[in-house]
Each structure stands twice: as structure tokens, then as C-alpha cells.
Amino acid sequence: MAAILDNTIVQLVVVIVGIWAFWKFCTFAKKFSLPGKVKLVTYIITGLGVVFLNWLFSSAKQGMGAQVVLTNPKLMAVTIIASLFMVLLFSFALMAETKA
Numbered sequence: 581m582a583a584i585l586d587n588t589i590v591q592l593v594v595v596i597v598g599i600w601a602f603w604k605f606c607t608f609a610k611k612f613s614l615p616g617k618v619k620l621v622t623y624i625i626t627g628l629g630v631v632f633l634n635w636l637f638s639s640a641k642q643g644m645g646a647q648v649v650l651t652n653p654k655l656m657a658v659t660i661i662a663s664l665f666m667v668l669l670f671s672f673a674l675m676a677e678t679k680a
Contacts, residue, residue, distance in 0.1 A: 581595075598635045602671070605668065606671055606675045607637065609674075609675035609676050610675050610676070612672075612677070613676055613677040613678065614673065614676045614678065614679065615679045616678050616679070618673075622672075622673035626666055626670040626673075629666045629669075630666070633659060633666065634663070636659045637663075639655065658660070
């Protein structure tokens, strides 16, 4: 599996598919409208999440850098999944219309 991901063409395809999926998600989010208070709470949660995820990521690779990440893959996987969730939460709140 690692040999497949080392291929430049495969990496480019993964990036293009990721951009396309994010574009589709943002287009989907534009159809919704959220109250201003909900958007504000979402932005606050996102700000706190950035601080927490930064701490979590630094904990996952603390010490020897990349070697520790390879020896602690569960913490790194949790960090990456949580950060992707935060990105989707923030982009949904950002793209949704604000109710008056």
C-alpha cells in the first residue's frame, strides 16, 4: 500500500479527488441557512479545536519527530480525523447562509 502512495501520479489524483469532494461539500452547504448565533458558536468551537488539535498533533510527534509518529500511529490517526472533522464543520458554517 505504501508503494502505491509513493507514486506521484497517485498523489496528484488523490489531491484532485480531495479538492473535488471539498468543492461538492461546499456547494451542498450553500443550500442551508444557519442562525447567526449557531455560526458564532461554530467559529468559537473551531478556534478552540485548532488549539487542541495543535497540542494533540505536537503530542503525537513529540520527541524525535517523524520516528515517533510512526511508532504512535493511533494518536496521529485520531488527530487527522479530528482535524478533518473541524475543517468540514468550519466550512459548513462558513458556506451556509446566515438567517436574519
